[in-house]
Amino acid sequence: MLWLLAAVLVLAALMLASLAFGTRDVPWSDVWSALGGADGTLGEAAASKRIPRTVLAVLIGAALGLAGAVMQGVTRNPLADPGILGVNMGASLAVVTAVAYFGLSSPTGYIWTAMAGAALAAVFVYTVGTLGRGGATPLKLALAGAASSAAFASLVTAVVLPRNDIAGGFRLWQIGGVGGASFERTGQVLPFLGAGFVICLLSARSLNSLALGDELAAGIGERVAVARAVAALGAVVLCGAATAVAGPIGFVGLVVPHTCRLLVGVDHRWLLPFAALLGAALLTAADVTGRVVARPAEIDVGIITALIGAPFFIWIVRRQKVRAL
Template identity: 60%
Template sequence: MKARPLAPGRPRHSGPTGVYLLLAALAASVMMSVVIGARPTDLTALMGLLDGRIDSIDEAAIASRLPRTLLALLAGAALAVAGATMQGLTRNPLADPGLLGVNAGAALAVVIGIAWFDMQQASGYIWVAIAGAGASALLVYLVANLGRGGATPLRLALSGAVVTAALTSLTSAVILPRADIAGLIHSWLIGGVGGATLDRITPVLPFLALGLAASLLAARKLNLMALGDEAATGLGERVAMARALAAVGAILLCGATTAACGPIGFVGLVVPHALRLLVGADYRRLLPLCALGGALLVILADTLGRVLVRPAELDVGIVTALLGGPVFIWIVRRHTLRSL
């Protein structure tokens, strides 16, 4: 399968209407997230909470959902931007933090920190998750770069699948002897935003901000790199530095998000592909909108997970996998047919 380069293209809908609709949908999803749950509430309880009082069970329920909604918003935005950045960096339409092993590397690093070094602080999770994400991304690239032709999109996808499977097996091997922490870690490995608190969110904010800034700064560079390394160099771009900047942004976003939520898959795959239909492949426009679209997707997935099996819940990672699996198959078939 020879993937089609992700070059800047002409959007099908270049006007601002789609952007306004996306913003409106995101605002509506936030409102739904704070009022829908095991105990449905209404907006009157939200208004009471905004007045600074918690006088009822409904207001207490909404107060507990606000950090959860905020974490879902941040995680979705980070994963979608990271996915789009990785697709531009590798010129691979199948690039995604989950599919290329980045989330698996971050998860393995956190599990090792908990099981072997008794790591309990969220700040420690972040550093080891970022280190694990970076090491995994480097390993995938090195494996894909073996042999003639270098790291082609197909080789990156295959090496990502192999590394992800290997790291997932290693994670299970680390957990098995530790029955005392197995339940907690298995729940975290599914990926979710339940039980979020401000203490859990605050430590990741600087890393998310740095990762987002690096990715946005790399947007123009990704446009040039989509034309090919030689063309980008001829236009005055330092390709190695551009790749390093984009990679740092994606790794920071993936590592910090995995530390806070666990590995959540398919967000970085689904959202960029959907938004390219709206705004085209110009990364200067695509990346900011991916932040909005990713936040929308994860918030809706979290809200849907509360409703489907009420009064129990489905974690976000399960819902995004159910939604993202068919999209992944569609993308593979689409690019395979184009290469025939």
């Protein structure tokens, strides 16, 4: 409970920092006034414009952190992450293809298309990872995901390059970021994120059973295939919805669950809420950092999280106990 309280306080502090710091620093008095609805002064207007961006960063970070924890639980793979397993790039490829060749323009259509692409990519990578001797080992899944992600990224480039009318916007979206957020965009994706959160959090007990191994889980009455499919569905919904609105942001779902296990252990009833809170905190911190270090421009959060997550990924791979959770 102390760690839970600490996580909430850290997230609240980072949300306030997101309103106060950026290209223009805003006095704390104007931040509080903006939270009350005021936008009369320049500082209050700046803080007011940052509120939707902060809310979106919290939601996307929570979604990616929770999805990563669920994916690691479903596959019993410490290297599982929406970016590493190619799920985010699969969602990106589906959206780009639908926009370029089928005229997709509806925001809701973006979300449904991204979720479909994320699901197909997850099934494809898991199928490839299970081929050969030993089944779906963590290393085979990571290699299959990395290769698939690179292939999907190349296909995205191949689709976008000939289309000058959409190339500029998609290049920015492909990096991954929360700039240009609005309550309208957030409201469109909120029902999908809410459904994903509920499905994942309700899967906590099932994931605890799956952690014992399929045979033992079945022996204590768990319907292994159903439990794995439902939990994976929740993760895919979160990944697809997050990618549709913010682009393919990587490594949040890898870094956060491992950090949470160090704090609260492996019980998914605690791990999943903590993963959501710390994911929200990490993405909010990355967004603030990207705005502060490159003034007056900014660095998108997808770049910041990659700088954090790549060394973390190498460290996990080099650990001795990387075969399974």
